Amino acid sequence: MTTNAELFERSARIIPGGVDSPVRAFGSVGGVPRFIASASGATVTDVEGRQYIDLVGSWGPALLGHAEPHVVAAVQEAAARGLSFGAPIEGEAELAELVAARVERAGVRPVERLRFVSTGTEATMTAIRLMRGATGRDLIVKFSGLYHGHSDSLLVDAGSGLATFGLPASAGVTAATSAQTIVLPYNDLDAVRRVFDERGDDIAGIIVEAAAANMGVVAPLPGFNAGIIDIAHAHGALVTYDEVLTGFRVSECGWWGLENADAAEPYRPDLMTFGKVIGGGMPIAAVGGRAGVMDLLAPVGPVYQAGTLSGNPLAIAGGITTLRLADATVYERVDAASAALRDAIGEALDAAGVAHRIQTAGSLFSIAFGEHDGPLTDYAQVRASETWRYAPFFHALLDQGVAAPPSAYEAWFVSAAHDAEIVDRIAAALPRAAAAAAE
Numbered sequence: 001m002t003t004n005a006e007l008f009e010r011s012a013r014i015i016p017g018g019v020d021s022p023v024r025a026f027g028s029v030g031g032v033p034r035f036i037a038s039a040s041g042a043t044v045t046d047v048e049g050r051q052y053i054d055l056v057g058s059w060g061p062a063l064l065g066h067a068e069p070h071v072v073a074a075v076q077e078a079a080a081r082g083l084s085f086g087a088p089i090e091g092e093a094e095l096a097e098l099v100a101a102r103v104e105r106a107g108v109r110p111v112e113r114l115r116f117v118s119t120g121t122e123a124t125m126t127a128i129r130l131m132r133g134a135t136g137r138d139l140i141v142k143f144s145g146l147y148h149g150h151s152d153s154l155l156v157d158a159g160s161g162l163a164t165f166g167l168p169a170s171a172g173v174t175a176a177t178s179a180q181t182i183v184l185p186y187n188d189l190d191a192v193r194r195v196f197d198e199r200g201d202d203i204a205g206i207i208v209e210a211a212a213a214n215m216g217v218v219a220p221l222p223g224f225n226a227g228i229i230d231i232a233h234a235h236g237a238l239v240t241y242d243e244v245l246t247g248f249r250v251s252e253c254g255w256w257g258l259e260n261a262d263a264a265e266p267y268r269p270d271l272m273t274f275g276k277v278i279g280g281g282m283p284i285a286a287v288g289g290r291a292g293v294m295d296l297l298a299p300v301g302p303v304y305q306a307g308t309l310s311g312n313p314l315a316i317a318g319g320i321t322t323l324r325l326a327d328a329t330v331y332e333r334v335d336a337a338s339a340a341l342r343d344a345i346g347e348a349l350d351a352a353g354v355a356h357r358i359q360t361a362g363s364l365f366s367i368a369f370g371e372h373d374g375p376l377t378d379y380a381q382v383r384a385s386e387t388w389r390y391a392p393f394f395h396a397l398l399d400q401g402v403a404a405p406p407s408a409y410e411a412w413f414v415s416a417a418h419d420a421e422i423v424d425r426i427a428a429a430l431p432r433a434a435a436a437a438a439e
Protein backbone atom coordinates (compact mmCIF):
# COMPACT_ATOMS: atom_id res chain seq x y z
CA MET A 1 0.00 0.00 0.00
CA THR A 2 1.26 3.48 -0.84
CA THR A 3 0.93 5.83 2.10
CA ASN A 4 -0.06 9.49 2.15
CA ALA A 5 3.42 10.34 3.45
CA GLU A 6 5.14 8.47 0.61
CA LEU A 7 2.96 10.16 -1.99
CA PHE A 8 3.51 13.58 -0.44
CA GLU A 9 7.27 13.04 -0.55
CA ARG A 10 7.14 11.84 -4.14
CA SER A 11 4.87 14.69 -5.22
CA ALA A 12 7.01 17.31 -3.49
CA ARG A 13 10.01 16.16 -5.54
CA ILE A 14 8.27 17.12 -8.80
CA ILE A 15 5.36 19.42 -7.86
CA PRO A 16 6.18 22.57 -5.81
CA GLY A 17 5.03 21.86 -2.26
CA GLY A 18 3.60 18.56 -3.48
CA VAL A 19 0.26 20.16 -4.39
CA ASP A 20 -1.41 21.93 -7.30
CA SER A 21 -3.18 24.49 -5.10
CA PRO A 22 -1.44 25.84 -1.94
CA VAL A 23 -4.04 25.34 0.81
CA ARG A 24 -4.13 21.60 0.07
CA ALA A 25 -0.60 21.30 1.49
CA PHE A 26 -1.76 21.57 5.15
CA GLY A 27 0.81 24.39 5.52
CA SER A 28 -1.00 26.25 8.30
CA VAL A 29 -2.22 23.20 10.23
CA GLY A 30 0.86 21.00 9.73
CA GLY A 31 1.03 17.30 8.96
CA VAL A 32 0.62 15.26 5.82
CA PRO A 33 -2.24 15.99 3.42
CA ARG A 34 -4.49 13.06 2.64
CA PHE A 35 -4.22 11.85 -0.94
CA ILE A 36 -7.77 11.07 -1.94
CA ALA A 37 -8.43 7.91 -3.93
CA SER A 38 -12.22 8.17 -4.17
CA ALA A 39 -15.23 9.98 -2.80
CA SER A 40 -18.91 9.25 -2.46
CA GLY A 41 -21.73 11.26 -0.89
CA ALA A 42 -20.47 12.94 2.27
CA THR A 43 -17.20 11.02 2.48
CA VAL A 44 -13.76 10.85 0.91
CA THR A 45 -11.40 7.86 1.10
CA ASP A 46 -7.62 8.25 1.05
CA VAL A 47 -4.99 6.05 -0.57
CA GLU A 48 -4.52 4.20 2.73
CA GLY A 49 -8.18 3.15 2.64
CA ARG A 50 -9.21 5.46 5.49
CA GLN A 51 -12.61 7.11 5.11
CA TYR A 52 -13.30 10.68 6.27
CA ILE A 53 -16.48 12.71 6.53
CA ASP A 54 -15.68 15.55 4.17
CA LEU A 55 -16.36 19.18 5.02
CA VAL A 56 -14.34 20.64 2.16
CA GLY A 57 -16.58 19.53 -0.71
CA SER A 58 -13.86 20.22 -3.29
CA TRP A 59 -13.95 23.81 -1.91
CA GLY A 60 -17.56 24.27 -2.95
CA PRO A 61 -18.62 22.36 -6.06
CA ALA A 62 -19.87 19.21 -4.28
CA LEU A 63 -23.29 20.65 -3.33
CA LEU A 64 -25.05 17.34 -4.07
CA GLY A 65 -22.35 15.25 -2.40
CA HIS A 66 -19.47 13.48 -4.13
CA ALA A 67 -19.95 11.31 -7.22
CA GLU A 68 -23.68 11.94 -7.41
CA PRO A 69 -24.76 9.09 -9.73
CA HIS A 70 -26.77 11.20 -12.21
CA VAL A 71 -23.96 13.71 -12.58
CA VAL A 72 -21.37 10.96 -13.05
CA ALA A 73 -23.57 9.24 -15.64
CA ALA A 74 -24.12 12.47 -17.57
CA VAL A 75 -20.39 13.15 -17.69
CA GLN A 76 -19.66 9.56 -18.74
CA GLU A 77 -22.25 9.75 -21.52
CA ALA A 78 -20.81 13.05 -22.73
CA ALA A 79 -17.28 11.61 -22.64
CA ALA A 80 -18.32 8.72 -24.86
CA ARG A 81 -19.43 11.25 -27.50
CA GLY A 82 -16.12 13.12 -27.48
CA LEU A 83 -14.07 15.06 -24.97
CA SER A 84 -13.70 18.43 -26.61
CA PHE A 85 -14.51 19.82 -30.02
CA GLY A 86 -13.41 23.44 -29.98
CA ALA A 87 -16.78 24.21 -31.54
CA PRO A 88 -20.09 25.28 -30.04
CA ILE A 89 -22.43 22.62 -28.62
CA GLU A 90 -26.16 22.69 -27.84
CA GLY A 91 -25.65 22.30 -24.08
CA GLU A 92 -23.84 25.64 -23.71
CA ALA A 93 -26.99 27.66 -24.36
CA GLU A 94 -28.98 25.30 -22.13
CA LEU A 95 -26.63 25.70 -19.15
CA ALA A 96 -26.39 29.46 -19.74
CA GLU A 97 -30.19 29.69 -19.73
CA LEU A 98 -30.38 27.60 -16.54
CA VAL A 99 -27.94 29.91 -14.75
CA ALA A 100 -29.57 33.10 -16.03
CA ALA A 101 -33.10 31.94 -15.18
CA ARG A 102 -32.15 31.14 -11.59
CA VAL A 103 -30.84 34.64 -10.90
CA GLU A 104 -34.24 36.30 -10.84
CA ARG A 105 -36.08 38.28 -8.18
CA ALA A 106 -39.16 40.51 -8.57
CA GLY A 107 -38.81 40.38 -12.35
CA VAL A 108 -35.20 41.61 -12.20
CA ARG A 109 -32.72 39.40 -14.05
CA PRO A 110 -29.16 40.74 -13.84
CA VAL A 111 -27.78 37.98 -16.08
CA GLU A 112 -28.84 38.87 -19.61
CA ARG A 113 -25.79 37.32 -21.26
CA LEU A 114 -23.32 34.73 -20.02
CA ARG A 115 -20.00 33.36 -21.21
CA PHE A 116 -18.40 30.16 -19.95
CA VAL A 117 -14.74 29.85 -19.03
CA SER A 118 -12.92 27.06 -17.20
CA THR A 119 -12.07 28.59 -13.80
CA GLY A 120 -13.31 31.24 -11.42
CA THR A 121 -10.00 33.05 -11.92
CA GLU A 122 -10.74 33.45 -15.62
CA ALA A 123 -14.27 34.61 -14.88
CA THR A 124 -13.19 37.45 -12.55
CA MET A 125 -10.22 38.33 -14.77
CA THR A 126 -12.63 38.72 -17.69
CA ALA A 127 -15.01 40.76 -15.55
CA ILE A 128 -12.18 43.17 -14.66
CA ARG A 129 -11.24 43.51 -18.32
CA LEU A 130 -14.88 44.15 -19.21
CA MET A 131 -15.26 46.83 -16.52
CA ARG A 132 -12.14 48.55 -17.86
CA GLY A 133 -13.19 48.10 -21.48
CA ALA A 134 -16.66 49.47 -20.80
CA THR A 135 -15.49 52.57 -18.92
CA GLY A 136 -12.12 53.30 -20.50
CA ARG A 137 -10.73 53.64 -16.95
CA ASP A 138 -7.91 51.72 -15.24
CA LEU A 139 -8.51 51.52 -11.49
CA ILE A 140 -10.25 48.63 -9.78
CA VAL A 141 -11.52 48.60 -6.19
CA LYS A 142 -11.41 45.37 -4.18
CA PHE A 143 -11.74 44.64 -0.48
CA SER A 144 -9.12 43.41 1.95
CA GLY A 145 -9.24 39.66 2.60
CA LEU A 146 -11.56 38.91 -0.29
CA TYR A 147 -10.37 36.42 -2.89
CA HIS A 148 -11.28 36.41 -6.54
CA GLY A 149 -8.79 33.91 -7.95
CA HIS A 150 -5.14 34.42 -8.79
CA SER A 151 -5.02 36.93 -11.64
CA ASP A 152 -2.40 39.63 -10.98
CA SER A 153 -4.64 42.58 -10.24
CA LEU A 154 -6.81 40.63 -7.79
CA LEU A 155 -4.05 39.05 -5.67
CA VAL A 156 -3.45 42.26 -3.74
CA ASP A 157 -4.35 41.85 -0.05
CA ALA A 158 -6.34 38.73 -0.90
CA GLY A 159 -7.90 36.00 1.20
CA SER A 160 -7.83 32.19 0.76
CA GLY A 161 -4.25 30.86 0.41
CA LEU A 162 -2.68 34.29 0.90
CA ALA A 163 -4.57 34.67 4.17
CA THR A 164 -3.66 31.12 5.19
CA PHE A 165 0.04 31.79 4.64
CA GLY A 166 -0.11 35.38 5.94
CA LEU A 167 1.02 36.95 2.64
CA PRO A 168 0.06 40.56 1.82
CA ALA A 169 0.59 40.00 -1.90
CA SER A 170 2.20 37.68 -4.40
CA ALA A 171 5.72 38.13 -5.73
CA GLY A 172 5.64 38.54 -9.48
CA VAL A 173 2.78 41.04 -9.48
CA THR A 174 4.26 44.27 -10.81
CA ALA A 175 4.12 47.48 -8.81
CA ALA A 176 2.27 49.05 -11.74
CA THR A 177 -0.45 46.37 -11.56
CA SER A 178 -0.79 46.66 -7.78
CA ALA A 179 -1.07 50.42 -8.10
CA GLN A 180 -4.17 49.95 -10.24
CA THR A 181 -5.92 47.97 -7.51
CA ILE A 182 -7.30 50.03 -4.65
CA VAL A 183 -7.88 47.89 -1.55
CA LEU A 184 -10.46 49.00 1.00
CA PRO A 185 -11.69 47.50 4.28
CA TYR A 186 -14.69 45.21 3.74
CA ASN A 187 -18.10 46.41 4.93
CA ASP A 188 -16.92 50.04 5.11
CA LEU A 189 -19.20 52.11 2.87
CA ASP A 190 -17.60 55.36 4.06
CA ALA A 191 -14.23 54.19 2.76
CA VAL A 192 -15.86 53.42 -0.61
CA ARG A 193 -17.50 56.87 -0.69
CA ARG A 194 -14.21 58.58 0.16
CA VAL A 195 -12.21 56.83 -2.52
CA PHE A 196 -14.85 57.56 -5.15
CA ASP A 197 -14.97 61.21 -4.08
CA GLU A 198 -11.22 61.42 -4.59
CA ARG A 199 -10.63 59.22 -7.62
CA GLY A 200 -14.08 58.36 -8.96
CA ASP A 201 -13.35 59.50 -12.51
CA ASP A 202 -10.51 56.99 -12.80
CA ILE A 203 -12.24 53.96 -11.27
CA ALA A 204 -13.53 51.35 -13.73
CA GLY A 205 -15.34 49.34 -11.11
CA ILE A 206 -15.59 47.44 -7.87
CA ILE A 207 -15.30 43.69 -7.44
CA VAL A 208 -16.78 42.12 -4.33
CA GLU A 209 -17.54 38.59 -3.15
CA ALA A 210 -21.32 38.37 -2.83
CA ALA A 211 -20.63 37.29 0.76
CA ALA A 212 -17.00 37.08 1.83
CA ALA A 213 -15.94 33.48 2.45
CA ASN A 214 -12.20 33.40 1.80
CA MET A 215 -11.08 34.99 5.10
CA GLY A 216 -13.33 32.67 6.98
CA VAL A 217 -16.94 33.67 6.47
CA VAL A 218 -17.77 37.35 6.85
CA ALA A 219 -21.26 38.27 5.71
CA PRO A 220 -21.87 41.67 4.16
CA LEU A 221 -23.59 44.11 6.51
CA PRO A 222 -27.17 44.95 5.47
CA GLY A 223 -27.04 47.56 2.71
CA PHE A 224 -23.35 47.10 1.91
CA ASN A 225 -23.74 45.32 -1.45
CA ALA A 226 -26.52 47.66 -2.56
CA GLY A 227 -24.57 50.67 -1.27
CA ILE A 228 -21.42 50.00 -3.28
CA ILE A 229 -23.52 49.64 -6.42
CA ASP A 230 -25.15 53.04 -5.79
CA ILE A 231 -21.79 54.71 -5.16
CA ALA A 232 -20.13 53.13 -8.22
CA HIS A 233 -23.01 53.97 -10.52
CA ALA A 234 -23.13 57.57 -9.30
CA HIS A 235 -19.56 57.87 -10.61
CA GLY A 236 -20.07 56.00 -13.88
CA ALA A 237 -18.25 52.91 -12.59
CA LEU A 238 -19.43 49.28 -12.66
CA VAL A 239 -19.74 46.51 -10.09
CA THR A 240 -18.80 42.84 -10.43
CA TYR A 241 -20.50 40.65 -7.89
CA ASP A 242 -18.45 37.50 -7.45
CA GLU A 243 -20.67 34.50 -6.76
CA VAL A 244 -18.05 31.89 -7.71
CA LEU A 245 -18.24 30.45 -4.19
CA THR A 246 -21.72 31.47 -3.03
CA GLY A 247 -23.58 31.06 -6.33
CA PHE A 248 -26.18 28.25 -6.18
CA ARG A 249 -24.59 27.08 -2.93
CA VAL A 250 -26.30 29.31 -0.38
CA SER A 251 -29.63 29.25 -2.24
CA GLU A 252 -31.15 28.30 -5.58
CA CYS A 253 -30.50 31.91 -6.56
CA GLY A 254 -27.15 32.43 -4.82
CA TRP A 255 -26.38 35.14 -2.28
CA TRP A 256 -28.04 37.73 -4.49
CA GLY A 257 -31.24 35.72 -4.22
CA LEU A 258 -30.99 35.50 -0.43
CA GLU A 259 -30.35 39.21 0.02
CA ASN A 260 -33.10 40.17 -2.41
CA ALA A 261 -35.61 37.51 -1.34
CA ASP A 262 -38.18 40.09 -0.24
CA ALA A 263 -36.89 43.16 -2.05
CA ALA A 264 -39.42 45.13 -4.10
CA GLU A 265 -36.49 46.53 -6.08
CA PRO A 266 -33.57 44.10 -6.06
CA TYR A 267 -30.19 45.76 -6.47
CA ARG A 268 -28.50 45.02 -9.72
CA PRO A 269 -24.78 44.40 -10.21
CA ASP A 270 -23.47 44.99 -13.75
CA LEU A 271 -21.56 41.72 -13.89
CA MET A 272 -21.71 38.49 -11.91
CA THR A 273 -19.24 35.62 -11.83
CA PHE A 274 -20.05 31.99 -11.15
CA GLY A 275 -18.05 28.78 -10.79
CA LYS A 276 -17.80 25.77 -8.48
CA VAL A 277 -21.43 24.52 -8.17
CA ILE A 278 -22.25 25.36 -11.81
CA GLY A 279 -19.99 22.48 -12.86
CA GLY A 280 -20.77 20.08 -10.03
CA GLY A 281 -17.04 19.23 -9.87
CA MET A 282 -16.11 19.75 -13.51
CA PRO A 283 -13.89 22.69 -14.49
CA ILE A 284 -16.28 25.40 -15.57
CA ALA A 285 -17.08 28.97 -14.50
CA ALA A 286 -18.84 31.91 -16.07
CA VAL A 287 -19.12 35.66 -16.29
CA GLY A 288 -22.57 37.09 -16.92
CA GLY A 289 -24.41 40.36 -16.69
CA ARG A 290 -25.97 43.28 -18.48
CA ALA A 291 -26.18 42.80 -22.23
CA GLY A 292 -24.69 46.24 -22.85
CA VAL A 293 -21.51 45.26 -21.00
CA MET A 294 -21.33 41.58 -21.98
CA ASP A 295 -21.73 42.37 -25.68
CA LEU A 296 -18.38 44.15 -25.52
CA LEU A 297 -16.83 40.66 -25.55
CA ALA A 298 -15.22 39.37 -28.75
CA PRO A 299 -16.39 38.45 -31.33
CA VAL A 300 -19.20 41.01 -30.89
CA GLY A 301 -17.11 43.74 -29.28
CA PRO A 302 -13.50 44.84 -28.68
CA VAL A 303 -12.80 43.13 -25.31
CA TYR A 304 -10.91 39.94 -26.09
CA GLN A 305 -11.44 36.68 -24.24
CA ALA A 306 -11.16 33.05 -25.37
CA GLY A 307 -10.48 29.50 -24.17
CA THR A 308 -9.54 26.17 -25.79
CA LEU A 309 -11.64 24.15 -23.34
CA SER A 310 -14.32 26.77 -22.60
CA GLY A 311 -17.79 25.22 -22.55
CA ASN A 312 -16.39 21.74 -23.13
CA PRO A 313 -19.01 19.00 -23.31
CA LEU A 314 -18.08 17.16 -20.10
CA ALA A 315 -18.21 20.28 -17.96
CA ILE A 316 -21.45 21.40 -19.57
CA ALA A 317 -23.04 17.98 -18.92
CA GLY A 318 -21.88 18.05 -15.29
CA GLY A 319 -23.27 21.55 -14.88
CA ILE A 320 -26.66 20.98 -16.47
CA THR A 321 -27.26 17.83 -14.44
CA THR A 322 -26.13 19.43 -11.20
CA LEU A 323 -28.28 22.52 -11.58
CA ARG A 324 -31.33 20.48 -12.61
CA LEU A 325 -30.95 18.38 -9.46
CA ALA A 326 -30.23 21.34 -7.16
CA ASP A 327 -33.84 22.08 -6.26
CA ALA A 328 -35.41 23.50 -3.10
CA THR A 329 -35.14 20.20 -1.21
CA VAL A 330 -31.37 20.14 -1.77
CA TYR A 331 -31.02 23.59 -0.18
CA GLU A 332 -33.30 22.58 2.70
CA ARG A 333 -31.05 19.58 3.38
CA VAL A 334 -27.85 21.63 3.13
CA ASP A 335 -29.26 24.37 5.37
CA ALA A 336 -30.46 21.83 7.95
CA ALA A 337 -27.11 20.01 8.02
CA SER A 338 -25.22 23.29 8.36
CA ALA A 339 -27.46 24.50 11.20
CA ALA A 340 -27.20 21.20 13.09
CA LEU A 341 -23.45 21.14 12.67
CA ARG A 342 -23.05 24.75 13.83
CA ASP A 343 -25.13 23.96 16.92
CA ALA A 344 -23.00 20.91 17.67
CA ILE A 345 -19.75 22.87 17.23
CA GLY A 346 -21.04 25.68 19.44
CA GLU A 347 -22.10 23.26 22.18
CA ALA A 348 -18.80 21.38 22.15
CA LEU A 349 -16.71 24.57 22.26
CA ASP A 350 -18.88 26.06 25.01
CA ALA A 351 -18.60 22.87 27.04
CA ALA A 352 -14.81 23.02 26.71
CA GLY A 353 -14.80 26.70 27.66
CA VAL A 354 -13.38 27.83 24.30
CA ALA A 355 -14.46 31.38 23.43
CA HIS A 356 -15.51 31.53 19.81
CA ARG A 357 -17.95 32.95 17.34
CA ILE A 358 -19.45 30.97 14.46
CA GLN A 359 -19.55 33.20 11.43
CA THR A 360 -22.28 32.44 8.88
CA ALA A 361 -23.47 33.41 5.43
CA GLY A 362 -26.38 31.15 4.53
CA SER A 363 -25.19 27.56 4.90
CA LEU A 364 -21.53 28.63 4.75
CA PHE A 365 -19.78 29.00 8.08
CA SER A 366 -16.41 29.22 9.79
CA ILE A 367 -15.19 29.44 13.38
CA ALA A 368 -13.52 32.59 14.73
CA PHE A 369 -11.80 31.64 17.99
CA GLY A 370 -11.50 34.18 20.79
CA GLU A 371 -13.82 36.70 22.48
CA HIS A 372 -15.83 38.75 19.99
CA ASP A 373 -18.55 41.25 20.81
CA GLY A 374 -20.55 40.53 17.68
CA PRO A 375 -20.06 39.13 14.20
CA LEU A 376 -16.64 39.88 12.71
CA THR A 377 -17.05 42.30 9.82
CA ASP A 378 -13.63 42.72 8.24
CA TYR A 379 -10.22 41.15 7.66
CA ALA A 380 -8.48 43.06 10.47
CA GLN A 381 -10.88 41.49 12.99
CA VAL A 382 -10.42 38.04 11.47
CA ARG A 383 -6.64 38.34 11.66
CA ALA A 384 -6.88 39.40 15.29
CA SER A 385 -8.83 36.25 16.24
CA GLU A 386 -7.16 33.27 17.91
CA THR A 387 -6.47 31.35 14.69
CA TRP A 388 -3.76 29.24 16.36
CA ARG A 389 -6.51 27.24 18.06
CA TYR A 390 -7.60 25.95 14.68
CA ALA A 391 -4.70 23.53 14.00
CA PRO A 392 -5.21 21.34 17.10
CA PHE A 393 -8.99 21.47 16.58
CA PHE A 394 -8.57 20.42 12.94
CA HIS A 395 -6.16 17.55 13.72
CA ALA A 396 -8.31 16.17 16.52
CA LEU A 397 -11.19 15.99 14.04
CA LEU A 398 -9.03 14.46 11.33
CA ASP A 399 -7.73 11.78 13.73
CA GLN A 400 -11.37 10.82 14.31
CA GLY A 401 -12.21 10.65 10.60
CA VAL A 402 -13.63 14.14 10.03
CA ALA A 403 -11.91 16.27 7.37
CA ALA A 404 -12.55 19.98 8.00
CA PRO A 405 -10.89 22.61 5.76
CA PRO A 406 -7.13 22.69 6.48
CA SER A 407 -7.14 26.43 7.23
CA ALA A 408 -8.91 28.73 9.67
CA TYR A 409 -9.47 31.14 6.79
CA GLU A 410 -11.66 28.85 4.70
CA ALA A 411 -15.39 28.21 4.84
CA TRP A 412 -16.81 24.81 5.81
CA PHE A 413 -18.87 23.17 3.08
CA VAL A 414 -21.67 20.71 3.71
CA SER A 415 -23.65 18.92 1.03
CA ALA A 416 -27.10 17.44 0.53
CA ALA A 417 -25.50 14.09 1.40
CA HIS A 418 -24.68 15.27 4.94
CA ASP A 419 -27.68 13.68 6.61
CA ALA A 420 -28.54 13.47 10.32
CA GLU A 421 -26.42 10.34 10.81
CA ILE A 422 -23.35 12.06 9.32
CA VAL A 423 -23.92 15.13 11.50
CA ASP A 424 -24.20 12.87 14.57
CA ARG A 425 -20.90 11.24 13.69
CA ILE A 426 -19.24 14.65 13.42
CA ALA A 427 -20.87 15.71 16.71
CA ALA A 428 -19.36 12.67 18.41
CA ALA A 429 -15.90 13.78 17.32
CA LEU A 430 -16.32 17.39 18.47
CA PRO A 431 -15.70 17.14 22.25
CA ARG A 432 -12.13 15.87 21.72
CA ALA A 433 -11.51 18.55 19.10
CA ALA A 434 -12.89 21.25 21.40
CA ALA A 435 -10.64 20.02 24.21
CA ALA A 436 -7.66 20.25 21.85
CA ALA A 437 -8.64 23.81 20.89
CA ALA A 438 -8.86 24.74 24.58
CA GLU A 439 -5.17 24.00 25.27
Ligand code: PLP
Pocket residue numbers: 059118119120121122124147148149150160209214242243244245246275276285
Ligand atom coordinates in the same frame (compact mmCIF):
# COMPACT_ATOMS: atom_id res chain seq x y z
N1 PLP B 1 -13.87 33.92 -6.65
C1 PLP B 1 -14.16 33.39 -5.46
C2 PLP B 1 -15.15 34.08 -4.57
C3 PLP B 1 -13.58 32.20 -5.05
O1 PLP B 1 -13.88 31.67 -3.85
C4 PLP B 1 -12.65 31.55 -5.92
C5 PLP B 1 -12.00 30.29 -5.52
O2 PLP B 1 -12.04 29.85 -4.41
C6 PLP B 1 -12.37 32.15 -7.16
C7 PLP B 1 -13.01 33.32 -7.50
C8 PLP B 1 -11.40 31.51 -8.10
O3 PLP B 1 -11.92 30.34 -8.64
P1 PLP B 1 -10.95 29.21 -9.22
O4 PLP B 1 -10.24 28.61 -8.07
O5 PLP B 1 -11.87 28.28 -9.95
O6 PLP B 1 -10.01 29.91 -10.17
